[in-house]
Amino acid sequence: MHVPLYQAKADFFRMLGHPVRIRVLELLQHGPVPVRDLLADIDIEPSSLSQQLAVLRRSGIVVSIREGSTVSYALAGGDVAELLRAARRILTELLAGQNQLLTQLQQADTATSGPCRQQQPPLSRSRNERLAPTAPAAPADRPR
Numbered sequence: 001m002h003v004p005l006y007q008a009k010a011d012f013f014r015m016l017g018h019p020v021r022i023r024v025l026e027l028l029q030h031g032p033v034p035v036r037d038l039l040a041d042i043d044i045e046p047s048s049l050s051q052q053l054a055v056l057r058r059s060g061i062v063v064s065i066r067e068g069s070t071v072s073y074a075l076a077g078g079d080v081a082e083l084l085r086a087a088r089r090i091l092t093e094l095l096a097g098q099n100q101l102l103t104q105l106q107q108a109d110t111a112t113s114g115p116c117r118q119q120q121p122p123l124s125r126s127r128n129e130r131l132a133p134t135a136p137a138a139p140a141d142r143p144r
Contacts (some may be wrong), residue, residue, distance in 0.1 A: 015059050020044055020052045022084075024073070025061070029081045032065055032074035 003011075016022065023042050027033050039049060053073060056062040061080050065072045075081060 012059075015055060018052060018055075020049065021056055024049075024052060024056060025075065025080055025084060028062065028073060028075045029084065032072040034070050034072045036070075038073070 016025075020042060024038060027038060027041055035049070035053075038053075039046060042049060044052075053062070053064075056073075057064060061076050062073050063076050065074060
């Protein structure tokens with residue numbers, strides 16, 4: 001059965017879509033890391049880490065290396081490290097844009113706040129009530 005490329009990409013990104021897996025990949029960017037060091041750096045139960053490492057190993061983006069009684073993990077290729085760097089660049093740009101928007105909103109709020117600033121109507125009123133001008137009561141409605 002042929003899987004479309006977009007589906008394979010979606011499956012790949014879904015596989016990456018777990019915070020522990022991303023953290024493991026970040027830690028492996030600089031070379032192989034023993035499981036005991038991964039456990040020390042990631043606050044997680046050993047069985048949970050083992051499950052996440054198994055997902056990464058089955059996907060083929062990490063490999064396990066056994067040296068005596070020590071098991072270490074390493075990235076299977078440098079492309080994963082490049083993907084993580086690209087993700088950091090993208091997030092940096094997105095957050096910078098959000099910070100610029102936040103600054104603009106704060107400046108606009110500061111510019112409109114002051115002694116003459118109008119109070120907003122209560123939120124419990126309907127939109128039509130807030131928009132309708134308040135008219136004085138008609139003469140027939142006034143007490144005599």
